[in-house]
Amino acid sequence: MSKFKKIDLSRIRTIKVEDRQTKSESSRFARPVDPDMTLEELFRSLPSLLKASDLLEFAGKIAAAKSESRGMVWMMGAHPLKVGLSPVIIDLVQNGFITHLAINGAGVIHDLEIAFFGKTSEDVADGLADGSFGMVEETPALIFEAAGQAVRDGLGFGEGIGKFISDQAPSFARYSVIAACYNSDVPVSVHAAIGTDTISQHPGFDGGTIGKLSYDDFLILAESLSGLTGGAVVNLGSAVILPEVFLKALTAARNIYGRIDNFAAANFDMIQHYRPNVNVVTRPVMESGRGYSFTGHHEIMLPILAAAIKYKFNEIEKRS
Numbered sequence: 001m002s003k004f005k006k007i008d009l010s011r012i013r014t015i016k017v018e019d020r021q022t023k024s025e026s027s028r029f030a031r032p033v034d035p036d037m038t039l040e041e042l043f044r045s046l047p048s049l050l051k052a053s054d055l056l057e058f059a060g061k062i063a064a065a066k067s068e069s070r071g072m073v074w075m076m077g078a079h080p081l082k083v084g085l086s087p088v089i090i091d092l093v094q095n096g097f098i099t100h101l102a103i104n105g106a107g108v109i110h111d112l113e114i115a116f117f118g119k120t121s122e123d124v125a126d127g128l129a130d131g132s133f134g135m136v137e138e139t140p141a142l143i144f145e146a147a148g149q150a151v152r153d154g155l156g157f158g159e160g161i162g163k164f165i166s167d168q169a170p171s172f173a174r175y176s177v178i179a180a181c182y183n184s185d186v187p188v189s190v191h192a193a194i195g196t197d198t199i200s201q202h203p204g205f206d207g208g209t210i211g212k213l214s215y216d217d218f219l220i221l222a223e224s225l226s227g228l229t230g231g232a233v234v235n236l237g238s239a240v241i242l243p244e245v246f247l248k249a250l251t252a253a254r255n256i257y258g259r260i261d262n263f264a265a266a267n268f269d270m271i272q273h274y275r276p277n278v279n280v281v282t283r284p285v286m287e288s289g290r291g292y293s294f295t296g297h298h299e300i301m302l303p304i305l306a307a308a309i310k311y312k313f314n315e316i317e318k319r320s
Contacts, residue, residue, distance in 0.1 A: 024049060043311050051294060058292045059308035060315075061264035062097060062232045067316050070231035071263075072099045073224060075242040075280075078106035081177065082121045083299040086114060088306050090180040097309055099231075100224040101158075101181055102217075104241050105192030105210075108161055108178070109199065112146075113139055115165045115176035134198025144204045150213055156220050157213035158188030187224060189217035191245045222249040226257045233265040235280045237298055243279035250284055261285075266292035268301050 028048040037045065046052040065072050080089065092098050103111075113120035116138070127133030143161070150160020162182025165173055173179055181188045192214045194200060194207050228250075235242060254260050265285050267276040272293055281291035294301060 039307060039311055040314075043308060054292050055294065055305065056308055056312065058232070058264055058266050058294075059305060060312040061290075062234075062309050063312035063316055065231040065264075066096050066313060067320075068230060070229065071224060071227040072097055072232050072234075073102065073221075073228060074098045074100070074234045074236065075102040075238055075246060076107065076234075076236035077104055077238040077242070078110045079237045080298045080302060081107060081110040081114065083297075085298060085302050086111070086175045086177050088303055089177050090175075092306055092309070093177070093180050093184050093186055095310075097306075097313075098181075098186055099227070100187050100189070100221065101177070102189045102191060102221055102242055102245065103158070103178075104238060105190060105197040105199070105214075108143060108157070108190055108192075109139060109197060111176055111178045112142055112161065112165065115173045115179060116142065116168075116170040118172040118175070134201050140199040140202040140204060143199055144202075144206070147206070147209050147213060151209055155213075156187075156216040157190035157192065157210070158182075158217055158220075160213065161190070162188055187220050189221040189224075190214060191217065191221075191241055193241055196241075218245065218249060221245065222252045225250050225253040225260060228253075228260050228263050231263045233263060233280060233284075235265075235267045235269075235276050236302065237269050238276070239269065239273040240275055243275040247279040247283070261288040263289045264292065265289065266294060268294045268296070268298065268305070270297055271295065 030047040030052075031045040033042065033045060043056060046056070062072055064070075074089075074092075089098075089101075093101070110120045122133065124133055127135070142164075146161050146164035147157070149155075149164060150157060153160065153163075155163065158178060159182060162176075162178045165176045165179040166182050178188050180186075190213070192210050194211065199205055200207075225246075233246070235246070250260065263285065265280050267281050269276065272295055277291075277293055281293055285291050
């Protein structure tokens with residue numbers, strides 16, 4: 001016989017199912033998808049649980065922000081542009097669901113290449129082996145020209161690139177997110193880091209010019225954040241730079257304008273990283289508002305989010 005005492009399970013106290021709190025019930029289950037479903041029917045067919053519920057809730061926050069003329073600040077790395085999402089982003093801009101777009105330096109490179117050449121992105125591994133990665137002639141030359149004009153005109157980096165693309169009207173300008181923002185009077189702030197982008201490898205690169213233009217854009221972003229109360233923030237695939245910039249710009253805006261709160265903040269990425277979830281989703285909304293995190297590939301998640309935003313906005317329009 002064992003010398004150790006065993007617990008007596010006959011003393012267990014049970015409860016009735018009807019008295020137990022549950023997280024899932026049949027009324028919240030999904031409904032099968034029909035190929036003839038409308039967009040509204042499709043979204044209503046989703047389970048009212050976890051991330052499906054969160055996505056529609058967050059989309060509703062953006063829709064409400066537009067309805068109430070609140071700030072809707074979108075931040076993104078360059079990957080959404082490389083995977084063909086420019087038309088979706090441009091549509092959101094032109095329909096008033098983005099009031100400020102913040103991007104990194106790579107975003108300028110890919111957006112400009114798409115506008116002028118209709119293509120972008122290269123095989124890094126192949127180019128790295130022979131030293132040809134990032135060594136095309138045209139892209140840096142165009143960016144340096146646009147940056148020089150921006151300095152002379154007293155513009156920021158994003159506004160200068162947007163004006164340059166709009167004025168030059170290249171063959172694929174309709175796919176330029178930056179030009180679309182410029183033509184829609186939506187500020188684009190470019191937050192470049194010296195040495196992170198391929199243009200830094202070229203002899204014509206002027207760190208002073210790029211630094212000054214990016215700093216001006218930081219000030220433009222901080223001013224935009226003054227109108228964020230009751231609005232929404234989306235971070236689309238920037239793991240470090242934009243979450244860090246956002247935190248500092250928000251701090252400056254709150255220092256000058258006072259309380260900026262009660263907004264929704266979401267991070268969309270293929271994997272979840274520390275800085276977006278702390279600097280965008282958690283810390284800024286600790287006292288009010290709500291944070292969301294969504295994991296998935298941009299080329300799938302962004303079109304779904306965009307459709308959900310329009311669906312929720314139509315609901316608001318029907319009620320008004």
